[in-house]
Amino acid sequence: MEYKEAVKQIKQKKILPIYLCYGTEKFLMNEFIQFLTNEFIDPVHKDFALIHFDLTETSIDQVVEDVETLPFMVPNKLVIAKNASFLTGTRDKSKIEHQIEKLEKYINSPVDYSVLVLYVNAEKLDERKKIVKLLKKQNYIISFPSLKPNELSKWVQNRVKKNGSYISQQAIETFILYAGTNLQTLDGEIEKCCLFAGVDQEITSEMIQQLVVRSTEQNIFILVDEIVKKKLDKALTIFYTLLKQKEEPIKIVSLIARQFRIILQVKELSSKGYSQYQVSSQLSIHPYAVKIADGQGKLYQEEHLVDILDKLAELDFQMKSGQVDKVLGVEKFLFQVNM
Known part of the structure; x- marks a missing residue:
């Protein structure tokens, strides 16, 4: 599933019990998880409803046990587990032993009061693995690949608009040429240029050349x-x-x-x-x-x-x-x- 489709579903309150996020666009992945968090968890419940795990330190079976445990003092909870490298083809360098069967069993019968988010910053998953096939069958997988050139240009344009300014296509090309393609870096430089330009003002190529910090x-x-x-x-x-x-x-x-x-x-x-x-x-x-x-x-x-x-x-x-x-x-x- 594309992340835009997942966002659309969440806005419609069609929240899935499990999300597996992977890809190279870490910024978009983190942004999606933050959006899901804001939509699913009431801010006043965050202390009890939002739980984080690192799968290089905690086994997946322990994570699943937490997911299945009833929430304490809140109606639902969001469990986020990073570094799910056991779903990729790369060798897991941690010494943690994951009982994948526990996750397989949970996928077939998830609880209705928890949402589990697994994520890994990897270009590909190992689709030969039974667990990946099962997640794919349930349509729980969301990919975050590098943005194509036209998508990246559109992303810059939308980000500038969100910050209250506007920018021409030529200036967008200059922006990417000077700031690079890392979305985290671009976001910071866009915010800086928008503050300099002011609300409803244009960000020009000259402004970009003057303000953007280049590596x-x-x-x-x-x-x-x-x-x-x-x-x-x-x-x-x-x-x-x-x-x-x-x-x-x-x-x-x-x-x-x-x-x-x-x-x-x-x-x-x-x-x-x-x-x-x-x-x-x-x-x-x-x-x-x-x-x-x-x-x-x-x-x-x-x-x-x-x-x-x-x-x-x-x-x-x-x-x-x-x-x-x-x-x-x-x-x-x-x-x-x-x-």
Whole structure:
């Protein structure tokens, strides 16, 4: 089930006895659990009605026992258990032994006064497992995958609107380019920009460039975008900014190489008929980053990208062996790729 459908059902007071939440969008998952909590539990009952467990410390059978126990002084209760890694294909590193049979039995006969929420920050569940099949059959599973590019843009737009301001599509692109794709980070930066702009005022690209705090990786992402657009002056400005932030030129070159490697890989996979979402899964990068890399790759022949990567590899060797001044080496590279 998609989380939007689950939200719709909860608003209609159709609350399921069990929810298994999984996926890579932790922010949306936490937001959903908070929404469920607010809808199901009266705020004055939270001390007795809201119970948290960590499944790396507590067995699932103990959690189920708590779920089945009658609430104390409240009409119902919400039991939230994180780190349900026994539902994935990854090896559970904790020493806790989970009696899955207890959960299987409960799924077939849940109580009506409790809601159990299991969640795990994992891209996939192990659908070969009996317990996962059973949860899926009952439609208790909600996925929180990375947002597609158009979904991410819409999310930013809605978040800005919720904060009382508005933003153009061009400014949304700038926002994501500068702030990245992490929803927690984006949410904080959106709130800051909305406060600066004011109610019913527009958030502009210039405002975003002035206010948004960029990580090193995001600066490299923008630097490479300026290289692709043949904007040497802007690429150099970002490079000098990174130097002022005490970033090592060798690290900068490594990150530039990583980004060009992604552009080449996206180009190769796209030429084989892979969709952007399939490429995202294959390379383990956000779909929005794939969209940007796909557009950048269309401006290059594969041979040109290979040549750029060769130049970066050679520069890396020269810098590490002391054959070239690090700063001058990067400046020379930027001039060469902008010719």
